[in-house]
Amino acid sequence: MHELSIAEDLSAIVLETALRETLAKVTRVNVSIGQLVQIVPGLFESAFIECVRDTVAGQAELCIEIVPVRMKCRKCGADIGIEDNNFSCSACGSDDLEMINGRELYIKSIEGE
Numbered sequence: 579m580h581e582l583s584i585a586e587d588l589s590a591i592v593l594e595t596a597l598r599e600t601l602a603k604v605t606r607v608n609v610s611i612g613q614l615v616q617i618v619p620g621l622f623e624s625a626f627i628e629c630v631r632d633t634v635a636g637q638a639e640l641c642i643e644i645v646p647v648r649m650k651c652r653k654c655g656a657d658i659g660i661e662d663n664n665f666s667c668s669a670c671g672s673d674d675l676e677m678i679n680g681r682e683l684y685i686k687s688i689e690g691e
């Protein structure tokens with residue numbers, strides 16, 4: 579399952595960070611996930627909770643921000659949002675696009691005490 583392997587990677591980073599910052603407890607984890615990663619937030623959240631069970635992050639609240647897809651047209655330079663998987667420039671119709679946002683997956687911040 580896609581969500582589980584991502585949750586495993588992220589929880590490892592959270593626990594490493596907690597250790598490095600000597601946090602006794604992680605209270606909140608803010609994650610940014612690109613729309614193209616196609617995660618199911620509910621599944622991801624339960625996978626994450628499973629991964630951090632009985633750790634300092636066991637009670638952490640997970641906040642998932644889905645980052646919309648944005649592309650830059652290589653032909654006309656327009657900065658466009660992508661909806662409905664329609665990967666063509668809304669200004670000139672070109673499909674020669676460069677991705678700006680949409681595939682990221684990172685921890686924005688970790689809060690704890």
Ligand SMILES: [Zn+2]
Pocket residue numbers: 651652653654655656667668669670671672
């Ligand atoms: Zn264009």
